[in-house]
Amino acid sequence: MNYDEDKIDEYTLALLYLVTHDRQEGFGARAWKGFDWDTMNRLYEKGYISNPIGKAKSIAMTEEGFLKSEELFERHFLKKIQPIPFPKMTPPAKKRWDEIPEQMRKKILENVWCSKCLTMVKLQLREGRMSGRSLVLKGVCNTCGGEAARVIEPVEE
Ligand SMILES: [Zn+2]
Known part of the structure; x- marks a missing residue:
């Protein structure tokens, strides 16, 4: 059997x-x-x-090995979430969203709390609507695919 050892190593x-x-x-x-x-x-x-020879059922992973393993796991096995290029937004929500500078918008979407991941994650924006004077952004967590939302309070004038 002729197989690609590097690929086996990578997936293992x-x-x-x-x-x-x-x-x-x-x-x-x-x-x-x-x-x-x-x-x-x-x-x-x-x-x-570490050297896999020995009776122990586990081996030690070096720091480099662990980080590489984590990176490869995410690359090969994480479910890809289909990005929605044009989120559905009501016209007032779209207007409010467009008023925010692009840099800020990017920052906002990259710092959304995910209750599943228990950390700040990147939001894949799916929809936006106004709730009173606040803008409510809804989407899914880029990491786990769970639903997440962010509320943008009105700017005080
Ligand atoms: Zn998440």
Whole structure:
């Protein structure tokens, strides 16, 4: 069988992210090692994990290995959310939104609280409407796809 070892390494390292535990910021993590032996050996040689030889059921991941694993996992396995190029906005909402400078609009959409991720995330804007004098922006979290919203208070004159 002729296969692309680098690709196997890449996907295995990405999948290792699913079985990591004992993550220590700056010091890597540990991961279960039930993967193909030759692949694990190559990942060891590439400096991503500790030597897989031994009785322990898990291996240590270097900081570099963990970060790479996280990055590859997100690249290969995260569900892609279809961006909506033109969000549905009521005319008054659109008018209010357009009054905000583009830099600010970008900032606003990049700092929306997601109650699922429990952090500030990027909002994929889907719709906007006015609620009283406030602009209500609704969309989905760019990270988890869950619904999120942001209210823009009226500017005091
Ligand atoms: Zn989220």
